[in-house]
Each structure stands twice: as structure tokens, then as C-alpha cells.
Amino acid sequence: MLAQATAAQPAGLEQPYLLEIAHISKGFPGVVALDDVQLRVRPGSVLALMGENGAGKSTLMKIIAGIYQPDAGEIRLRGKPVVFDTPLAALQSGIAMIHQELNLMPHMSIAENIWIGREQLNGLRLVNHRAMHRCTAELLARLRINLDPEELVGSLSIAERQMVEIAKAVSYDSDVLIMDEPTSAITDKEVAHLFSIIADLKAQGKGIIYITHKMNEVFAIADEVAVFRDGAYIGLQRADSMDSDSLISMMVGRELSQLFPVRDKPVGELLLSVRDLRLEGVFEGVSFDLHAGEILGIAGLMGSGRTNVAETLFGITPSDGGEIRLDGQVLRISDPHLAIKQGFALLTEDRKLSGLFPCLSVLENMEMAVLPHYSGNGFIQQKALRALCEDMCQKLRVKTPSLEQCIDTLSGGNQQKALLARWLMTNPRLLILDEPTRGIDVGAKAEIYRLIALLASEGMAVIMISSELPEVLGMSDRVMVMHEGELMGTLDRAEATQEKVMQLASGMTAVH
Amino acid sequence: MNAILESKPEEKKPATAPVKSRRRFPTELSIFLVLIGIGLVFELFGWIVRDQSFLMNSQRLVLMILQVSIIGLLAIGVTQVIITTGIDLSSGSVLALSAMIAASLAQTSDFSRAVFPSLTDLPVWIPVVAGLGVGLLAGAINGSIIAITGIPPFIATLGMMVSARGLARYYTEGQPVSMLSDSYTAIGHGAMPVIIFLVVAVIFHIALRYTKYGKYTYAIGGNMQAARTSGINVKRHLIIVYSIAGLLAGLAGVVASARAATGQAGMGMSYELDAIAAAVIGGTSLAGGVGRITGTVIGALILGVMASGFTFVGVDAYIQDIIKGLIIVVAVVIDQYRNKKQRKR
Structure with a gap:
């Protein structure tokens, strides 16, 4: 494998790695999320991270960013082993992350969101709004993002919020920048914009880890591609040595038949x-x-x-x-x-905002829309519903340790399948x-x-x-x-x- | 159901199928252990300070549960409200109002200064229904204001708290209502309040866990927008939840006035806060979506054990309050810490 080949090269020919992950494992109740995985990032390069839902990509990134602690393994930053107990520790060491789910405060302005926790203070130790707005304006101008620093985040579109998230991550001036599906909510125009920002960051010698599901993005910006599957590290290759077919088969471990099924004309x-x-x-x-x-x-x-x-x-x-x-x-x-x-049935655009009941179980999330049909006398027919949900889980291949599992702990794709199941159960x-x-x-x-x-x-x-x-x-x-x-x-x-x-x-x- | 899905080709092995559900560690266990722990501490102090047992005294235990049952009724209502991410500050005042109105319809004709001289010696169900009705109405008003105008529950129920107390005072110009009929005071006699409290607790425990009403309550607290998208009539449901909380406050008013054989406008003062404390100690999250009646009952018992225990040991009433405040905060901190640890695992 290429990973070993490059690692074996004599020192000096290759730049030292910015970030190295070795033998990291992480388990959640009932699931092994990561099993002895590795990864490394070079300065001034983009590493694309690919894999199906539940492959463990997001979990690994959360470990790197200090949100989760690994059960075993080591993280080395510029050759030195590091341990991040909190996201702040990771940030201070120069690792910033753009989250898949947006984490902005809607009632605060763009500037306040970007500098939260790092507000510029004046002589009286009070927040200096003018300086903060100036910095934000400079940052946004540098990134060619056309937004007013004083505008409330709540009044921005999802795409604009995503751009603010990106600006926030860049503002930390980190060496390693993790982007977890930054383009899932933005349009082609903004994607092009983001790619130009990434090119700038690359030129400044930053290391970028880019998680995506979109093939064309990988080939557009990535220097290397690492693939994960079912919590295991599959391999790492140069992006220009691959095509989409070889990448897909590496990801799924099997050849994909046609993506879009052929249908007859509706009658x-x-x-x-x-x-x-x-x-x-x-x-x-x-x-x-x-x-x-x-x-x-x-x-x-x-x-x-x-x-x-x-x-x-x-x-x-x-x-x-x-x-x-x-x-x-x-x-x-x-x-x-x-x-x-x-x-009618509607699977909404924003899972977190209008789909999930985060503190409820998978079962309760799935059954919510059909409850009226399963509670004739007020009481819920638990057995019948449970059987139905188990059935749906199997058919849609929802991966969960149990139906009682809190839905928060599932991967995004499995959450989405559970929500789709919620609607299919209503027979729309x-x-x-x-x-x-x-x-x-x-x-x-x-x-x-x-x-x-x-x-x-x-x-x-x-x-x-x-x-x-x-x-x-x-x-x-x-x-x-x-x-x-x-x-x-x-x-x-x-x-x-x-x-x-x-x-x-x-x-x-x-x-x- | 879905014929379409049944016909799905090449069913993969259920490697992805859900495994059998594992038994969960009851979340109330830790809070129950706290209750036992507090009891044992008082037991120990009892032998040291007063040379007698705290727990091995059935009279004291009955009295303790009796005192808890009024607040417990309020707490069962407020637990459901808190699960929907709401709050009910009006329960103590509504208790007083319904106690006044119920008592005024339960007076005997031997009494020359009855509130309604022509309405004495009525059958017992009339004051009971009136008391419950007043509570239900107050709750329905709370719920309607919150659901329709969208103002924060804190404000809406704060308004009701002040107004209902005022109305209770205005009703008899502050005079207590006494000389109640025997059939009415029987509601508060002996262990009746405890029985009422426990029956209500069982009813709502079942309602929250096994009915559509319960599922919807948790769903609204978990994610109001998703609840609406899932076809839940959120406004109507909120009105129902607040009405139930009001109804229980009304019931508490009936029980309290029957037990005291009098209705007084000052009854239930600051009970709403004890009720909220009982719910929160019992594991109900103010962030909504989480909470159980069993926890609330244990929470109420903890408050009762503490009150009874402090008096038994002879702690000054002011110091009792200081310690009570501390315990409320510590209980929630421990609970939160435990939840976090469980999640990380």
C-alpha cells in the first residue's frame, strides 16, 4: 500500500507530517466506532476522507478535535504526542473543525459568533465591538464572503451560515483544519468559492482534512484520499492515481451497480x-x-x-x-x-432542526407519525408497533444496537433512514x-x-x-x-x- | 403494511438488524438511593441526638408522606409541564383559589356566617367538582395563552400565580372559610391524601409511558418543530398538558382544604417551587424531553424526609431552608454528572 511506501522513504525527501494518528480505537455502547485506525496529514495538502455512513469518519474527527477521547491510540502533532481533553485544547494546539451540523448562535451577530470566547477587549476589559467588527470585515473580505459583520446569524440562509462557519474556523489561524461535509448545505457557486479558499489555505501551508461524500469534489481539490469502512482504515492513495470507480469500490467493498434505477414511464x-x-x-x-x-x-x-x-x-x-x-x-x-x-408525508431538509427527537429512542422517533393508528383507546399497542419498527429497520438497514438506543448516537445516514421509516410507516x-x-x-x-x-x-x-x-x-x-x-x-x-x-x-x- | 417493501429483492442478512433490547438500568435508582441515604443519615443522627429511631416510627412516616402528598400532586402536574420545556409557577396559587371556592360550597348550615347561606349542606360532589373545575379552568387559561400567543410559559404562569392568589383573597375579602361538612373533610381524613396522591401518580406514570398522550408530551419537549411536522397538534396538546397541571392543582386544593377543614387564601404559598424542586430532584430536565413520574414521587419524598428529619433532629427552621436549597442544587448536579458519564461510555 502506498501509505507504507511513502512512510518508508528516507527522511528529508518528504516534509514531516503535520498530524499523525496511530492505532486509535473508540467504542460506544454496543458499537465499535473505530478499530485501530491510522491517518496522517501533510502540511500544504488536502486529505479527503471518504467512507459510507457509520464508517467512523466523523468519530475520528471528533477525537482529533478533542470532542471525544479515544479508548486507545496516539495523536502526534508535528511529531509530538498530544492529548486533547477538550475542544479548546485542540483549538489552542492549532486544530480547528467545521462541524457537519451548524453550531452558530442565531441571536448573535456574525462578528460575535466568529469571535465568541476570543472577543477583543478595550482598556476597561469590555468588549470592543468596533474592533471586532473591523476584524470580521477584514476576515470576510479576505475570504471574499459578502456579508455584513453586524447581521444576525438567525437571518442568514443555511448556505450563508455555512460560509460563516468556514470563516470562523479560518479565523483561528490553525495549522490543521477539519471540514466535515462543508458543502452539504451550499450550492455550486459557494462550493467554487470554498474551493478557492481551500487553495489559499493550502498555499499557506495548512493541512486540511476534508470529509465528503461527493466524488467530484475529491478529484477537484484533494491531494490524497483516505478511505474508511465500518470503523476500519482501508487505505490511503494519491487522488490522481484513482478514478471514481476504484474509489467507490474501495469505499463500499463491493462493486456498485447502477446508482439510479431504471423505471418505466408512470401510468x-x-x-x-x-x-x-x-x-x-x-x-x-x-x-x-x-x-x-x-x-x-x-x-x-x-x-x-x-x-x-x-x-x-x-x-x-x-x-x-x-x-x-x-x-x-x-x-x-x-x-x-x-x-x-x-x-402526505414530508421528510424535512434539516434533520436536527425539524426531524429528530434527540433525547428519544430510535423506536420512539420512528413511531411518532403513526401513533394515532396504533392507539385506538389511548394506549399504545407496543408489541405491534415494535414489530413494525423492527421490520422497517431491517428493510431500510438501519444500523443501531437496539431500538431503545437514543437516536443521537446513530450516524447521520442511519438517522435519516430511521426518519424515512417514520414516514413510510404511515403508508403515504x-x-x-x-x-x-x-x-x-x-x-x-x-x-x-x-x-x-x-x-x-x-x-x-x-x-x-x-x-x-x-x-x-x-x-x-x-x-x-x-x-x-x-x-x-x-x-x-x-x-x-x-x-x-x-x-x-x-x-x-x-x-x- | 408496506406491500412495496415486502417485495424488496435480495434481503441482506440482518447484520444491520437491531439486536434484542437490553434491560436498562432504571434512571430512578440513583435518586432512590439518595432517598435511602438521607433516611439513614437521619436515623444515625436520631440515635445520637435523641436516642430513638427516625425510620422505625410508623406515625412519623405516615405524617411525612401526608405532608408530601399535597406538594406531590402539584409536582406530578408540573413534571409533565416541564417535560414539554414549559414551567408552571401558578400551582400554589391555583391550589389556594380552588380550596377557597370548594370550601365555600362545602359549609354546613349550622354556621351562621357561611359565604353562601343558601348554598349549605350541598352533596359532597358539588364542592369537589367546583374545586377541580376551577383548577382545570386556570390550567386551560395558562395553556391557551402559551399555545396561542406564544409567550414564554414562565411569564404566563407568573401572571396566573399573582392573579389567582389575588382572586382567592378577593373571594372572601381575605376571610377564611370554615365549618365544612363531615363528608367533605373526609377527603382529607387519615391516609386519604396519600391514597389520592399515589393513585394519581400511578395514573400519570402509565399515561406518560404507555399512551399517545405521553409520547406526544415527550416529543414536544424533545423537538417542538419535529413534533409539529410529525403531525402532532402541538397547540392543542400544550393546552391539554397545562389543563392537567391545573386540574391537579385544583385537586390538591380540595385535598388541602378538606384536610385542614378550612379554606384560606394563604394556602399553598410557595408550594409551586417545592413542586418544581421535587420534579427536578427526581430527574426531570428543565431543558425538556426528559422526566418520569416515579422520579418526581421520589423527589417529593426526599423533600418530605428532609423536612421531617430536620425537625426530628431539632435543626432550626432557617437552617433547614439553607440546607434544603443546597440539596436541591447538589441533587441536580449529581444527576447531570451521572448522565454525562453514562453518555460518554
């Missing part, structure tokens, strides 16, 4: 008909038809109103006008429980999926795609919202494209290409 009846749907100040003029067994994709950039359309259909934000007809009957949906009664007629594969690895993605295709072929109508164009194009029968709250056009599968969708999504042209 179902008209199920849902939406006319001129409108939400004041957010979107307007949204009209479409949806047949049973059809998959309708909604594409658009962040803030284009895609998610809002889904939330309006589901009654989270009731519409201000327009018409929704189900089976020809006009519906007025003012709350999610009414939508569920009509056979219309399944709305908002970024269903956000933060999910290739293997699980393919499984979810196959499942969606299967559900559609059995007559379920599916609306799929996604930032990933290949996904929307690969799955949808038709693609609806939105731009700044407006429906720019609907493309058939045959005419939908990445270029066409991007043109519509960026507002350059419109087809009506």
Missing part, C-alpha cells in the same frame, strides 16, 4: 393538482400536476423557495393563495396533521423528500434511490427536492425549476440536462 392517475400556489413574500405562481407513480423533482438554488413549497403543501406554512386539489377535491391544509390525514400516497440524501454516503444513497423508485413503481407519488443536479435528473420524471420564489419552468426527463436546469435555476431564461 398512474392524476393525484395532485396545484394551481398558482402563493406564500406572501416567499414564492408565487407555483402550478404543477402530479400523477400516482410519478417522481417530480424540484431544483433550484438555496433560497429559491423549493423548501417553502414543500412546507406549504404540508401545512407547516399555510398558503396565502392558490389551490391544491387532491383527487379533484380542493384541499385546505393549515397544519401538518391534516396533511398526514390526506396521506404523496411522499415529499427535501434533500433526502443530504450527508449520506454513496452506498446508502443508492439504497435510498432504489427505495424511492420502488415506492413510485408501486403507485406512490413522489416530490423530490435536491441541490444535487445528477440526483434530480437521475430520479425525476419531470423537473420543476425555481428561482427566487418563481417557477421558471418544468422540464421533461428527456429534455432536462444539467445545463438547462442551471440556466433556469440561475434565472437566466424562463420557459413557460
